[in-house]
Amino acid sequence: MAKSNTMIAALDIGTKTVTTLIAQKSDEGVFSFIGKGVADNNKGLIAGDVVDVQATAAAIRDSVSEAEQISSKRIKKVYVGVSGEGVRSINSHGVIQVRGQEVAKTDMNRVIEQAKIITMPDDREIISVEIGKYTVDGKAGIVNPIGMACRKLEVDVLIITMPKTMFRNLYKAVEDAGFFVNGVVVSAIASSWAVLEDDEKNIGVAMVDIGDGVADIAIYQNGDPVYVAVMPMGGKFITDDISKVMKIPPAEAERVKCKYGNVRPEYVSDSEVFDTVVIGTNAPTTKKVKQLATVITPRIEEILIEIKKKLMESQKENIIQSDIVLTGGSAQLKNIQCVAEDTLEQTVRIGIPKIDGPAIGLNDVLSSPGFATAVGIIRHFSCRKQMEIAKRNGWLARVADIFRNFFE
Numbered sequence: 413m414a415k416s417n418t419m420i421a422a423l424d425i426g427t428k429t430v431t432t433l434i435a436q437k438s439d440e441g442v443f444s445f446i447g448k449g450v451a452d453n454n455k456g457l458i459a460g461d462v463v464d465v466q467a468t469a470a471a472i473r474d475s476v477s478e479a480e481q482i483s484s485k486r487i488k489k490v491y492v493g494v495s496g497e498g499v500r501s502i503n504s505h506g507v508i509q510v511r512g513q514e515v516a517k518t519d520m521n522r523v524i525e526q527a528k529i530i531t532m533p534d535d536r537e538i539i540s541v542e543i544g545k546y547t548v549d550g551k552a553g554i555v556n557p558i559g560m561a562c563r564k565l566e567v568d569v570l571i572i573t574m575p576k577t578m579f580r581n582l583y584k585a586v587e588d589a590g591f592f593v594n595g596v597v598v599s600a601i602a603s604s605w606a607v608l609e610d611d612e613k614n615i616g617v618a619m620v621d622i623g624d625g626v627a628d629i630a631i632y633q634n635g636d637p638v639y640v641a642v643m644p645m646g647g648k649f650i651t652d653d654i655s656k657v658m659k660i661p662p663a664e665a666e667r668v669k670c671k672y673g674n675v676r677p678e679y680v681s682d683s684e685v686f687d688t689v690v691i692g693t694n695a696p697t698t699k700k701v702k703q704l705a706t707v708i709t710p711r712i713e714e715i716l717i718e719i720k721k722k723l724m725e726s727q728k729e730n731i732i733q734s735d736i737v738l739t740g741g742s743a744q745l746k747n748i749q750c751v752a753e754d755t756l757e758q759t760v761r762i763g764i765p766k767i768d769g770p771a772i773g774l775n776d777v778l779s780s781p782g783f784a785t786a787v788g789i790i791r792h793f794s795c796r797k798q799m800e801i802a803k804r805n806g807w808l809a810r811v812a813d814i815f816r817n818f819f820e
Contacts, residue, residue: 736761
């Protein structure tokens with residue numbers, strides 16, 4: 413029987429919606445997804461940046477409340493995925509001399525802290541440190557060096573930062589909703605945990621999550637993340653185009669995009685139509701699916717071109733030896749895989765979240781690319797061993813104190 417203290421709640425605060433997932437871990441170590449909540453957040457965020465704290469807090473409460481009702485559980489602490497145009501990543505390397513004859517946990521903590529000593533603007537905050545492989549006396553690729561004889565210990569880390577005000581506003585929205593932030597992970601890393609295979613990470617792979625307001629990008633090599641970026645373009649741009657060109661209300665444009673959207677107009681019959689309404693009057697009208705596709709295609713191609721530029725700017729495009737894995741809500745558009753391969757000039761696969769354990773009544777929903785971040789948050793914090801090191805080092809507690817003092 414599962415124990416109550418093994419429950420974990422994930423909060424994916426997106427530009428269009430706030431998603432909550434509740435999972436519970438059994439004695440055998442298998443996570444079951446037991447609750448899901450989705451609430452509209454159309455006014456709270458722009459491109460991942462909180463512009464209305466109270467609206468975002470209300471959406472968080474509604475999302476968590478729905479998940480609580482489904483799971484019959486009460487949530488007090490949440491693990492949060494963060495994104496936004498201001499997210500940046502920095503590769504760093506730590507080196508220390510080991511004081512004893514073999515590596516201890518304190519040595520691992522010390523070398524990580526040493527790697528975190530970087531120069532950055534005063535207006536930025538370290539929100540996450542992704543710990544890579546260790547090097548023990550010149551021997552690289554060590555995952556867990558504890559107990560190894562060693563004189564010099566090194567570690568590679570990926571430090572992820574974002575503007576302080578951006579992070580604090582997000583943190584405040586969660587606290588104003590009545591919840592404690594138990595941990596933070598950047599959305600690009602979370603989605604990677606949901607859709608990437610270990611072999612892909614080892615060979616070299618790029619994960620691209622095209623959400624509503626932003627596209628999250630993560631590149632992996634030798635099993636570890638080496639680059640993270642966020643691009644302020646997503647599905648909302650497509651919806652806005654549909655609304656303007658086809659003269660239908662934004663909410664209706666989102667509906668028809670999700671139901672009929674196709675990025676290959678040549679694959680759509682001229683006879684295919686859908687019923688909708690005229691913006692401003694709500695008068696019924698009929699539109700062609702092919703016209704819808706001709707509106708969607710240029711924008712999705714533009715987004716993909718910008719993603720390609722971002723991958724090339726990172727100077728890490730040669731690392732990508734495996735597929736580019738495309739996920740997120742926009743990855744559900746019909747034929748997007750074909751267009752992505754043509755534009756990115758690389759093999760592309762659609763990333764479906766991996767559900768290891770039971771998800772009674774939720775399997776069909778959680779297997780959608782749109783839930784990649786939320787599922788990934790659960791997987792990240794339930795599986796990532798390095799998290800325990802960060803906890804013992806008091807980092808999460810210090811972050812909580814910083815923000816609590818800031819808002820008092």
